[in-house]
Amino acid sequence: MSDQSAGRPAGSELRGDCGSCFGLCCVALPFAASADFALDKPAGKPCPNLRDDHRCGIHARLRQKGFTGCTVYDCFGAGQKVSQVTFGGQDWRGAPGERARRMFEVFPLVRQLHELLWYLSEALTLPAARPVHAELRRALDRTEQLTLLPPEELAALDVGAHRQEVNVLLLRTSELARAGTPGGRGRRKDRRGADLIGARLKGADLRGASLRGAYLIAADLTGADLRGADLIGADLRDANLTDADLTGAFFLTQPQLNAARGSAGTRLPKSVARPAHWTARG
Structure with a gap:
């Protein structure tokens, strides 16, 4: 959905690849008519602009059509992970019912985990955070393992608790990095x-x-x-x-x-x- 997907500190797995996703952000997530979206859409219902090939029919004109919210959204690669790994390339369109519901349920959870992977990956690029690099690597590995859980286990995962654990490390990283900021x-x-x-x-x-x-x-x-x-x-x-x-x-x-x-x-x-x-x- 986003305007840009390049430039991240980690690999391509943390960059949204719409060509490998089944348009999950355009189906699983709800949005309300506002300055960001031109209409209401409940969770689990495809956006009317979503084409049969899972591409957006107005991608080049999202801002002009009142869908600014779509241009600032990024799944951090969770879309292709859920589509191609968690569900093994099985499209929700061909499997309505329980499988589709489960796919829409786990997508936001994996998106949160991928966002954490993004932060942890960046933290490991900060020289000032070297004292906690070993802990950051362990947290990165653990978070990646969680993204690979089967759908049932992902749905039952307490992502909030895991975020709190990771946040302790990110706070320490912040303190170390900011302490080294020259001047000001x-x-x-x-x-x-x-x-x-x-x-x-x-x-x-x-x-x-x-x-x-x-x-x-x-x-x-x-x-x-x-x-x-x-x-x-x-x-x-x-x-x-x-x-x-x-x-x-x-x-x-x-x-x-x-x-x-x-x-x-x-x-x-x-x-x-x-x-x-x-x-x-x-």
């Missing part, structure tokens, strides 16, 4: 979960800041210095990142970036790609 007062700022909706942060020094889960919806971050900041779970919908410097920012995902506004002058980490819809000046 931002590294001493803990803005976890902060309400920064519409905040005026133009030119702000946020180097090494923790913005985990912060609400930055429509915030003005024009020219802000976000080098070495932790952006895991930060809500960047409609945030203005024009000319901002996110070099070295970590745990930033492509969906977060796709939901924001930016420009050719926005400096990005190598782990993400510049969204196609960004204009020259945001």
Whole structure:
């Protein structure tokens, strides 16, 4: 669904491959008529724009047709994992009923696990996190093993509990990485979960800041210095990142970036790609 799928720190298994998926995000997930979606759709019902070949009939015109939410979504490769591995290439269209229901049930769970794989993979690229690399590798291996469970075991899995365990490691990784951020007062700022909706942060020094889960919806971050900041779970919908410097920012995902506004002058980490819809000046 997303505008971009390139640039991730891990391999292709953590990049959405729509050609190997049975359009699961377009069927399994619900959405409501809003600024992000042009209509209501319950979970388990195919989007009317989904073609018989599992491709989107309006993919090139999603934003114009009112489906912006589709352009910022990314399954982190969970779609092809569930389609080709968990269910061995068995299409939900040819197996309505229990198998289709189970496929739609486990897809969001595997998507959460793949997102964790993305974070763990990136954590292992951070030199400052070397003291916890062994633990991160074990957590990565364990998470990958969970994604390979059969459908019945996946459906019964407490993904929330596993996320909490992994989050302890990711928090430690964040502390180590941010401690090494050169200069700036931002590294001493803990803005976890902060309400920064519409905040005026133009030119702000946020180097090494923790913005985990912060609400930055429509915030003005024009020219802000976000080098070495932790952006895991930060809500960047409609945030203005024009000319901002996110070099070295970590745990930033492509969906977060796709939901924001930016420009050719926005400096990005190598782990993400510049969204196609960004204009020259945001």
